[in-house]
Amino acid sequence: MTDQLNPPAAADVGLEIRKRKRWPWLLAAVVAVVAVVGGIVYTQLSHQHKPFGPNLKVATWSTDIAAETLLGYIAENIAPDYDITIEPVQIDNLVEINRAVDAGDVAANFFQHQPFLNDAIAANGFELTLAVPVFTWDQATYSDKYRSWDQLPRGAKIALRDDPAGQAIALLDLAEAGQITLKPGKDTVAGLPQLTDIESNPKNYQFVQVPIGQLARSLADVDAVVVHISDVYAAGLTEEQILARHPAPKGSEGGLVVSNKHLEDENVQKLIAAFSDPRIAEYLETTDNDLIRNTLGPIS
Known part of the structure; x- marks a missing residue:
């Protein structure tokens, strides 16, 4: 009866309501964060572990027009004989171009030699391999x-x-x-x-x-x-x-870099075989393309 005659003050009611209703919002926020983080992790893992199909993206550094030109030759003249299609892409950041391979966003990159790759692995923990040395830099x-x-x-x-x-x-x-x-x-x-x-x-x-x-x-x-x-x-x-x-120092040959996680993929193996094709060295030796002749050479 006393409670009916003396109801709680309005401020007290408001405080009580806020206390009761705060936890659902906090729970929703936690669930949202977990969902976002989980989605990012799932996306990354799904890229890393999903085998590549026959259409393979291969990245070059955006300013390395010589490697880009050579990649175009390989895509047009060599890759079809190995039942794969190469899609050249450009990446303009020297860290991200290796991260893209490590994450499985592209099948490979084509722009670097082993010393540069060693630096990238040491700095970022990438799991990458120079699978095929292909050319030397003049x-x-x-x-x-x-x-x-x-x-x-x-x-x-x-x-x-x-x-x-x-x-x-x-x-x-x-x-x-x-x-x-x-x-x-x-x-x-x-x-x-x-x-x-x-x-x-x-x-x-x-x-x-x-x-x-x-x-x-x-x-x-x-x-x-x-x-x-x-x-x-x-x-x-x-x-x-x-x-x-x-002359290019021995051990500084540039080539195809792939992820260790995809090294045994059937189509990545075909990609490696394509970049090992002897016609590439012949092209580097005999091409009339001034860009290639002035900047790149075959591995002796």
């Missing part, structure tokens, strides 16, 4: 000011890539040209030499580390740039700017 030192090593002055500024793999190959090029020497055990691709591994630098060159996408532009600010020709070809650097050419 290497060169470019200069707008000088035409020979004899002309390059003491203390000259030389730009090279800032990533470990690209830097190692540039240093091996300079060592091959007799411009520097490297410490014992650091004079091969496997040794992955870095600037701290230079043993002698007779002309006291000053080295400038530059991101790969900025190397061509950096030529205006330095005396020379040491680089894969294909890294700067699309940016317009020309044969007339080449001070010296270098």
Whole structure:
């Protein structure tokens, strides 16, 4: 009776109602988060473990027009003989192009050598394999000011890539040209030499580390740039700017990278067989395509 005569205050009622109704909203939010996370995980796992069909996406780095052109030749002239279709795609991020293979979004990529892949695996935990080495990159030192090593002055500024793999190959090029020497055990691709591994630098060159996408532009600010020709070809650097050419160091061959999770897929095996076809080396040796002839070579 006392409760009927003295009902709870309105504020108390409101507080009681809010307490009663808060948990369904919290539960709904938790369920939504779990559903979203579960969906993402399911999507990722479904990509990783679902075998590829005969239509296979193969990615190239968006600025590597030489590898893209070679991939087009393989897609048109080689892949049909292995009962597969290659769909070339471009990815403009050097981490995402490997992540796409690792996640199963594409069947493979076609743009890198083993040292660069080693860096990507170490940094990101990718489970990837260079299944088929296919080509070598022509290497060169470019200069707008000088035409020979004899002309390059003491203390000259030389730009090279800032990533470990690209830097190692540039240093091996300079060592091959007799411009520097490297410490014992650091004079091969496997040794992955870095600037701290230079043993002698007779002309006291000053080295400038530059991101790969900025190397061509950096030529205006330095005396020379040491680089894969294909890294700067699309940016317009020309044969007339080449001070010296270098043979590709052994172990720096570029090729087809696939995921370990899909390595035994029937159609991935067909893809690997297609990229192993001897007609590719013949094409690299004999093509009239200036882009290919000026930037890539067959593996000897």
